[in-house]
Structure formats: C-alpha cells, structure tokens
Amino acid sequence: MTDDDTDDRDVLDVLTVYRPASPPRELRARVLATEKITTRPRPSLWPIAAGLALSALLQWAAARVDAGGTAARDTSAATQLQEALEGVPDIERLAASYRRSRFVPHREPLNTVGLDEVL
Amino acid sequence: MHDHDDGSGAPDTLAAMYDAHAPGLYRYALMIVADHAAAQDAVHQAFSKIVGRETSIRSVSDYLRTAVRNECFTLLRRRRLDPPPRNDRPLLEPVAPSSSHEERLVLEEALRALPPEQREVVFLKVYEGLTFEEIAGRTEAPPNTVASRYRYALAKLREGLAVPSRARRSG
Numbered sequence: 001m002t003d004d005d006t007d008d009r010d011v012l013d014v015l016t017v018y019r020p021a022s023p024p025r026e027l028r029a030r031v032l033a034t035e036k037i038t039t040r041p042r043p044s045l046w047p048i049a050a051g052l053a054l055s056a057l058l059q060w061a062a063a064r065v066d067a068g069g070t071a072a073r074d075t076s077a078a079t080q081l082q083e084a085l086e087g088v089p090d091i092e093r094l095a096a097s098y099r100r101s102r103f104v105p106h107r108e109p110l111n112t113v114g115l116d117e118v119l
Numbered sequence: 120m121h122d123h124d125d126g127s128g129a130p131d132t133l134a135a136m137y138d139a140h141a142p143g144l145y146r147y148a149l150m151i152v153a154d155h156a157a158a159q160d161a162v163h164q165a166f167s168k169i170v171g172r173e174t175s176i177r178s179v180s181d182y183l184r185t186a187v188r189n190e191c192f193t194l195l196r197r198r199r200l201d202p203p204p205r206n207d208r209p210l211l212e213p214v215a216p217s218s219s220h221e222e223r224l225v226l227e228e229a230l231r232a233l234p235p236e237q238r239e240v241v242f243l244k245v246y247e248g249l250t251f252e253e254i255a256g257r258t259e260a261p262p263n264t265v266a267s268r269y270r271y272a273l274a275k276l277r278e279g280l281a282v283p284s285r286a287r288r289s290g
Binding site for chain 2 (some may be wrong): 008010011012014015016017018019020021022023024027028030031032034035
C-alpha cells in the first residue's frame with residue numbers, strides 16, 4: 001500500500017482539471033429555513049394547565065354543593081321522621097325502626113317513601 | 120481544496136457554519152451518491168441534526184462530515200428500490216482552462232459507473248488530499264481495502280477515458 005501517484009498521473013491529470021460541482025444556491029436557503037422551523041418557540045402549556053385546574057376546581061365545588069344539599073335534605077327528613085314517631089306505641093316504633101333500616105339511604109326522599117308507611 | 124477545521128473557534132450560527140462547511144460537504148456527498156437531489160438531502164439532513172446542538176458537539180466539522188456520509192449511504196440503500204433519473208445536472212465543474220465539455224461528460228460517465236465506495240475514496244484522495252491511512256480512519260475500512268478501492272477506481276476511470284482520448288487524437 002503506497003500513496004505514490006506516479007503511475008496514475010494520466011488519470012489524475014484529467015481528474016484535477018475538474019472538481020465535484022458546488023452546491024446550488026437554494027440549498028443554503030433550505031438549510032437556513034430549518035433553523036427557523038427547529039428553533040420556533042413552542043406553545044406554552046400554561047393555558048391548558050390552568051384550564052384543567054379550573055375545571056377540576058369547578059367539579060369539586062359542584063360536588064361539595066351537591067353533597068351539602070343531600071345532607072341538608074337527609075337531616076330534614078330525619079327530623080320529620082323523629083317528630084312523626086313521637087307518641088307512637090313502642091311496638092309500632094320498633095316496627096318503624098325495622099322498616100327504616102330497610103329504607104334506601106340518603107338520596108331516597110325519606111319523607112315521601114318511608115313516612116306514609118310509618119304513619 | 121482542504122476545508123478542514125478542528126472545530127475550535129467554529130462559527131456558531133447556522134449560516135456561518137453553512138458557509139464554512141457546506142461546499143466541501145456537498146462535493147463529498149455528490150461524489151458518493153452521484154445525484155444532486157440526494158446530495159442536497161444528505162447535506163440538509165446533516166445540518167438539521169446540528170441545529171440547537173452546536174455547543175455540545177466537540178468538532179462541528181467532524182460531526183457534519185460523518186453525518187453527511189451516513190445520510191449518503193442511507194439514501195443509497197433506499198435508492199436500490201427506486202433509481203434516480205439520469206438527466207441530472209453535471210457532477211463536475213471545470214477548474215482549469217484545459218477542460219472540455221466532451222471530456223467532462225466522459226469522465227462523469229466513468230465516475231457514475233463506479234461503486235459509491237470507490238468514488239468516495241477517489242474524492243478523499245484526489246480532491247481532499249488524504250492518505251490511505253486517513254481515509255481508512257474516516258471510512259472505517261482497512262487501509263489495504265481503501266488502497267484497493269482507489270486502484271480499481273483509477274483503472275476503471277483510465278479505461279473509460281481511453282476511448283474519447285483516442286477518438287480526439289484520430290479526429
């Protein structure tokens with residue numbers, strides 16, 4: 001293996017009259033356009049995150065309001081039931097207690113489903 | 120025609136990097152793929168990879184050269200299924216007054232007939248002035264393989280150039 005080119009002068013003399021062609025002008029613009037695309041600022045995620053947080057907050061608040069309304073309704077029904085049971089004989093109170101234990105809890109309107117049966 | 124640098128003090132904007140490296144890279148790519156469109160794609164891809172990473176690359180010049188070479192051989196593997204059109208722009212441009220249109224066409228035809236690996240060695244040896252050892256380091260081929268590719272390439276080029284030379288002399 002030698003780098004001596006003496007024997008190849010005939011071919012090299014022709015090759016060195018030319019060189020591979022230069023890049024076309026449009027390639028420069030094409031490459032520089034890549035920089036603009038690649039370094040374009042990414043859209044901020046803050047508005048999306050803020051929207052999600054606000055949505056979650058609203059859902060939580062709605063759930064609290066609903067739970068509060070249900071609790072208030074249940075408290076009201078229990079009070080009405082207690083008032084209705086006052087003065088009822090013990091055997092009937094036991095029967096009412098038994099029936100009440102079979103009521104569908106919380107969201108069923110106790111004052112309409114259960115009280116008629118008790119009274 | 121050496122446009123090497125060691126990467127130190129390399130220009131830091133893409134435009135400056137392009138102006139410093141693209142001409143040599145493009146000629147390198149063109150000699151490997153023998154097709155202007157593919158050479159443009161290879162150079163474009165190489166620069167795309169470097170955008171935003173300039174500061175983390177030790178030698179921009181080495182990085183770009185390796186990237187262009189890899190892109191070229193990737194494009195050539197894909198091209199086996201889809202050969203490019205032959206009415207391409209000239210591969211070569213004259214740099215001496217003794218050039219002739221006919222001779223350039225014959226030389227281009229002979230170059231296109233070479234395997235890409237042989238064209239690459241011819242470019243690195245003749246136009247970049249590298250030794251076989253240096254070419255071996257760049258192409259990850261044994262120095263003897265590099266030397267063989269060069270000898271085969273020159274023999275084929277000599278064969279290709281002989282016919283018009285005789286024709287010119289007899290005409």
